[in-house]
Amino acid sequence: MLLRNCWYVAAWSSEVTSDAGGGLLARTIVNLPVVLWRDAAGSVIAFEDRCCHRGAPLSRGRKEGDRLRCMYHGLLFDRDGRCIEIPSQDRVPPQARVRRFPVVERHNWIWLWPGNPALADESLIPDTHWLDDPGWRSLQGYTHYRTNYLLICDNLLDLAHLPYVHPTTLGGDEAYSRFPPKVERLERGVRITRWATGIKPAGFAQAIMNWPGNVDRWNIYDFLVPGIFLMDSGMQPAGTGAQAGHRLDAAEFRGCQALTPETEDSTHYFFAHPHNFALDRPEVTEAIHANVVKAFEEDSAMIHAQDAMLKLDPGFRMVPIAADAALTQYRRLVAKLAAAEAAAAAAAPAAAPAAAG
Amino acid sequence: MLLRNCWYVAAWSSEVTSDAGGGLLARTIVNLPVVLWRDAAGSVIAFEDRCCHRGAPLSRGRKEGDRLRCMYHGLLFDRDGRCIEIPSQDRVPPQARVRRFPVVERHNWIWLWPGNPALADESLIPDTHWLDDPGWRSLQGYTHYRTNYLLICDNLLDLAHLPYVHPTTLGGDEAYSRFPPKVERLERGVRITRWATGIKPAGFAQAIMNWPGNVDRWNIYDFLVPGIFLMDSGMQPAGTGAQAGHRLDAAEFRGCQALTPETEDSTHYFFAHPHNFALDRPEVTEAIHANVVKAFEEDSAMIHAQDAMLKLDPGFRMVPIAADAALTQYRRLVAKLAAAEAAAAAAAPAAAPAAAG
């Protein structure tokens, strides 16, 4: 079961244009077909992508200022999803409306809440201001998986695969990977922390920062429901207080990644890796992005292969290892939330649709 | 459920050649694989496309005059579907036969009855003589849908989509589209009639006919079970008695369209648009045909998109509008006939196969 009462990243802001003649983005999110568009003021609107009349996709429709017209039979909807015109008839019945989803546009990401709108608390959206903060640089990434999103969550919550899947991209530093990670439970996620003090800087960073000696190095990952991965990672000269919270002369990354299930069996993957150094050197930003893209291709090949093997035998029992601690905790949290949603839906099955729109 | 006790258009006559070396057309009709061929006299024969021995398709076989040989193991069938030769054995068991379907070839269409042959009344085949009448001209059209045929029926029974889906092909004439259509129930279908009197002629027709003033204009559609669409449409000088039945100096079309379900989820679509003017100008015939083909591509894009949306949510409830009157009546008629067929099949499950062949 896919969680519904969550904020999901639905798109990069740049994917939903203000183009008057087009500007309709069709995207399926947790099995729901959605059309994203901007009203005359530029605010993002998200409708179910299915006209209430005969089910034609509104993403084949036409924007008319603050309104959207279905181009099968001409029904016209206002920005709340209410039908306000049906050609060749005077009265518009009140049930003629399409579902509108809560959306929030923030720091270049468009967040969408596919569940009960009454629960759509904006304070649940995590901070990703590094995506548009002028003190940071990154490129916008997107990739697509033909697997359930939890296999990708597993991968992101697991440091053990780094030296095997990513020997030349992310996992090459054996000295660093010897420092054991700490796993903590968060209210809506898991935190993995690894500190390494007084080690040689990574070659890539050293080439830019030219530190005189060893560094302290950290990776602090917050992995939050539904599949938001926020990374605080970096290094700075050893003994200058990084672990106590003093960031001085540090080369830092603030990776922002979001997994959004398209269906039970496919996933949208939005990502960027803002860094706070070499801001005037676009080739550095491009090299960082390219390295991440290459590593993601390595993961994608393995995860799709794993998925194919798992599908051949739905009864396959996994043998857990010590490195699975974080992913096991995270899967338990997701299962608990899914069970709570299922129980709530069973108690009041019509509540969510009635409140929607 | 697809209706079986109906005449369906199975092919254009020209698709089943008299070619001695080939001439075997394989086509699936209401889930039944059929092979169509011509005997020595040129009469069309339709067999189930599956040898009674091991199920090999007879469309991979060989015509031998009035007989058809399966080219897997050599069984030979006469034109009634009876096996008359089994290589390397003397006796042919009586159950060695393939089902033969009633077929009627008329006006360039081959009609096939997939249901109980005892009910195959030829008088149920509607008149389409415009397809080969020397007083009319048309080109032969075919297209294929990957959707259930009823979504296409809906589209053909609905004039409301014309200005939105076909702004430049069929739906451009707003003055005309303001005249309300009348919907009548027929015994095996629905009739939609629209008359507009004393309006400007359509540009295309006027360029050819060069009438001195306004015209009376009509569209009379008969939509018949299982999915036969017959259109009487045209215009002639205003006040010359068209509505009373006097056709004088008229530019007329007699559109003939036939939807034949291939499976529950795919449809054959045969069409032509005979016209009775400019008979000596093939470029006019070609332009009329090209316009129809373009409009059908517009419909196809929308209907396939609609179908994809409906498949995502089998529980989707449509909100009806006034313009749905004709399609709603037609769907009720189809449901009634399907229920009657299901009841008859339940009462005598073996009757249809026993009577077949």
Next chain:
Amino acid sequence: MLLRNCWYVAAWSSEVTSDAGGGLLARTIVNLPVVLWRDAAGSVIAFEDRCCHRGAPLSRGRKEGDRLRCMYHGLLFDRDGRCIEIPSQDRVPPQARVRRFPVVERHNWIWLWPGNPALADESLIPDTHWLDDPGWRSLQGYTHYRTNYLLICDNLLDLAHLPYVHPTTLGGDEAYSRFPPKVERLERGVRITRWATGIKPAGFAQAIMNWPGNVDRWNIYDFLVPGIFLMDSGMQPAGTGAQAGHRLDAAEFRGCQALTPETEDSTHYFFAHPHNFALDRPEVTEAIHANVVKAFEEDSAMIHAQDAMLKLDPGFRMVPIAADAALTQYRRLVAKLAAAEAAAAAAAPAAAPAAAG
């Protein structure tokens, strides 16, 4: 149901290389994903192609001498399938192991037993020494079907199709095909024997052998469970005692074919046609192989077409003919063995997995 307690041909020996950097062949056999590799001594090892940890395919792993490492999280397995190293933890739990299948490499074929290893009796592997005997020549063939293997068994057990499917490749000799075949039941298969005495030699053989007169000609096919087809076929001068077992101046073939179900709906097909004449003329070997490949393409087209027709109607009842005797016997034998396996599995459901590895 696919038989499990059988030796199946899994690969040609040449498909599993000793290449240290690669040499991992992934192949699905009776629905089981298998990885085939060679240990340091060159012996073939077959593991289930699914790491016991998270199900990643071991065929994406790395050979390390006698060991195989999963390249997702680095688990290392010895040649028995026991995990002997889990990175970043000291203890390896005993259930950390992958299933190892019995394999036997013999005469260029690698045989694999997917069922209960306690029953893997090597004496059940039929003799195919012609595949690497210096007195015989052949080329190695492989093809793939997207159908259940029994439709191919039917085809191989049926001489009736030869003149229709293979008029120019295998079935052209009408004088020979008039001699009736004899069908005998074997303990694990069926034998079909056809002797023709004192007939003209086949043109192809005569061009090479240049016999002075007529020949005696034979085809003796053993078709063995699960789908092993062994052909003793040839001709020699008439009256020189061939039928009594004296092979003198004979042109002989020893066709070796093996069908291995990949899934219920797809099949691996390994084949070769060793001959004992013209050993120093590679163009003869190539021509024989090419003729077989062409005939197999004829079969493949027909069997895939037959399969498509059968899938359209799972309730289709075949009408048997006299020529079906051998295939009917063989299908009965397979059904009997499958029922026995199902009964054994029901009696001791956990026995096979427990005994595996």
